[in-house]
Amino acid sequence: MRHGNKINHLGRKTGHRAALLRNLAIALFTHKRITTTLAKAKELRIFVEPLITKAKDNTTHNHRLVFSSLQNKEAVKLLFGDIREKVGDRPGGYTRILRTGFRQGDAAETCFIELVDYNEAMLKTVGGGKDESVTKKRTRRSRGAAKQEATDMAVETPASEVAEATEEPAAE
Numbered sequence: 001m002r003h004g005n006k007i008n009h010l011g012r013k014t015g016h017r018a019a020l021l022r023n024l025a026i027a028l029f030t031h032k033r034i035t036t037t038l039a040k041a042k043e044l045r046i047f048v049e050p051l052i053t054k055a056k057d058n059t060t061h062n063h064r065l066v067f068s069s070l071q072n073k074e075a076v077k078l079l080f081g082d083i084r085e086k087v088g089d090r091p092g093g094y095t096r097i098l099r100t101g102f103r104q105g106d107a108a109e110t111c112f113i114e115l116v117d118y119n120e121a122m123l124k125t126v127g128g129g130k131d132e133s134v135t136k137k138r139t140r141r142s143r144g145a146a147k148q149e150a151t152d153m154a155v156e157t158p159a160s161e162v163a164e165a166t167e168e169p170a171a172e
Contacts, residue, residue, distance in 0.1 A: 008043050021047045026075040028095075029083060033114035038099065041113040045095050052087060052094045055079045086117040096122075
């Protein structure tokens with residue numbers, strides 16, 4: 001029985017599962033967004049987020065710890081270089097999982113897992129972008145207020161036209 005065991009074994013033995021998560025993490029750091037199943041993405045998030053947190057403190061010890069988990073020099077360089085600069089001020093939550101539906105062959109639920117600071121389209125729509133014309137704040141008004149304004153303008157317009165009409169003959 002699996003009472004209290006919170007790890008998802010993903011139907012694999014320990015070595016195979018470790019290799020799978022290592023390869024997925026390397027692909028995520030390299031491509032910034034990957035497509036996988038939901039179960040793998042949730043396990044990958046648990047594996048990757050502590051590595052990114054370690055990369056925020058650029059020490060030799062943390063380089064060695066991250067390399068022991070990834071076993072890939074290029075991924076470690078990317079993590080301690082470009083990724084570290086982007087997530088330096090973020091207190092956590094470095095990844096985002098977006099569900100994409102079900103796979104046709106086996107009906108497994110698929111998703112994107114991506115690094116949060118690398119999706120430029122999402123940053124602009126949420127308000128993190130620097131272009132203020134795209135992220136302009138809009139106020140919400142009820143429909144009744146719009147009708148009230150329209151009737152007020154309709155009532156005021158004839159009255160002002162009547163006042164102008166009476167002034168014109170007097171001026172002549």
